[in-house]
Amino acid sequence: MPGATAAAAAAAGRPASLIRAVGLRKTYGEVEAVRGIDLDVRSGEAFGFLGPNGAGKSSTMRMIAAVSPPSGGTLEILGLDPAVDGPRIRARLGVCPQEDTLDTELTVRDNLVVYGRYFGLPRAETRARADELLGFFQLGEKAGAKVDDLSGGMKRRLTMARSLINRPDLLLLDEPTTGLDPQARHTLWDRLFRLKQEGVTLVLTTHYMDEAEQLCDRLVVIDGGRIVAEGSPLELIRRHSTREVTELRFGVGQHEELGERVSHLAERVEVLPDRLLLYTADGEETLARVTQLGLVPAAALVRRSTLEDVFLHLTGRTLVE
Numbered sequence: 580m581p582g583a584t585a586a587a588a589a590a591a592g593r594p595a596s597l598i599r600a601v602g603l604r605k606t607y608g609e610v611e612a613v614r615g616i617d618l619d620v621r622s623g624e625a626f627g628f629l630g631p632n633g634a635g636k637s638s639t640m641r642m643i644a645a646v647s648p649p650s651g652g653t654l655e656i657l658g659l660d661p662a663v664d665g666p667r668i669r670a671r672l673g674v675c676p677q678e679d680t681l682d683t684e685l686t687v688r689d690n691l692v693v694y695g696r697y698f699g700l701p702r703a704e705t706r707a708r709a710d711e712l713l714g715f716f717q718l719g720e721k722a723g724a725k726v727d728d729l730s731g732g733m734k735r736r737l738t739m740a741r742s743l744i745n746r747p748d749l750l751l752l753d754e755p756t757t758g759l760d761p762q763a764r765h766t767l768w769d770r771l772f773r774l775k776q777e778g779v780t781l782v783l784t785t786h787y788m789d790e791a792e793q794l795c796d797r798l799v800v801i802d803g804g805r806i807v808a809e810g811s812p813l814e815l816i817r818r819h820s821t822r823e824v825t826e827l828r829f830g831v832g833q834h835e836e837l838g839e840r841v842s843h844l845a846e847r848v849e850v851l852p853d854r855l856l857l858y859t860a861d862g863e864e865t866l867a868r869v870t871q872l873g874l875v876p877a878a879a880l881v882r883r884s885t886l887e888d889v890f891l892h893l894t895g896r897t898l899v900e
């Protein structure tokens with residue numbers, strides 16, 4: 580699976596920064612979807628936008644895909660200005676949209692072949708590329724099947740295969756695994772990980788913190804159209820959370836009051852409707868200290884901090900409400 584490595588990009592004279600944005604904005608009438616964001620996505624990295632529904636992720640992706648003009652700020656994609664060079668940019672991008680937009684009239688293989696023809700690729704090359712991609716995405720046995728005969732996970736893999744037909748410099752993935760079951764998500768992550776290893780630059784949006792942690796070298800946490808934090812998953816967790824979290828579930832309606840009673844035991848306590856989260860370096864010790872107070876939770880769990888905790892700390896809300 581050939582992809583573009585950072586070194587190859589440099590050798591080919593492509594810029595090391597594939598996306599550069601300063602003060603990027605998008606408004607739809609009165610709605611301010613993206614409120615001035617700065618970005619610098621480098622060749623060869625997997626870069627993510629993590630945020631809840633309505634944060635402005637898709638709006639940003641559409642601007643990066645050069646299909647939606649910015650309302651303000653500057654944007655450079657592959658060293659080019661999308662207002663001037665839209666077609667040249669789009670020819671070098673792979674775009675995997677949130678919804679599968681496959682042609683149900685065509686076979687699995689022809690979905691790739693026809694798409695390759697849109698890019699003006701020669702027939703023989705397109706067929707060879709289609710077969711290569713079907714093999715890579717474990718769809719070879721389904722090559723002659725109709726799209727409607729595929730599972731949800733297979734359709735996603737076909738959409739992803741289609742987005743790679745033109746050997747793009749940059750692959751844009753809008754919520755790549757939303758709506759899939761855990762097994763199908765893991766299969767896709769595995770393929771995306773392989774693409775990343777081969778040097779394909781990935782830019783993805785997600786509201787799944789585990790997806791962001793699995794795939795992204797670097798990410799921005801986005802909320803209300805603004806970037807609220809930026810870094811590697813590990814850096815963000817270190818900067819904005821403690822090493823461990825003790826989750827305590829008590830009876831309905833008790834969490835507010837009990838949160839006050841245990842507040843001295845932790846660096847930070849979050850009160851959610853169904854549980855308390857105590858942030859400390861040692862979760863087991865914290866749990867022992869809770870029970871020493873005579874409190875007996877209906878359920879308790881000690882875990883490491885995740886990006887969900889980072890988001891909660893930064894915005895006071897959970898990612899998936």
Ligand SMILES: Nc1ncnc2c1ncn2[C@@H]1O[C@H](COP(=O)(O)OP(=O)(O)OP(=O)(O)O)[C@@H](O)[C@H]1O
Nearest residue numbers: 607610611612630631632633634635636637638639
């Ligand atoms: N074409 C449009 N016209 C008007 N408002 C829009 C349009 N597209 C998006 N919005 C609004 O802009 C805001 C950001 O939406 P956007 O789709 O970019 O967010 P998102 O983070 O991708 O969320 P989701 O995961 O739900 O797609 C929302 O308030 C949304 O309702």
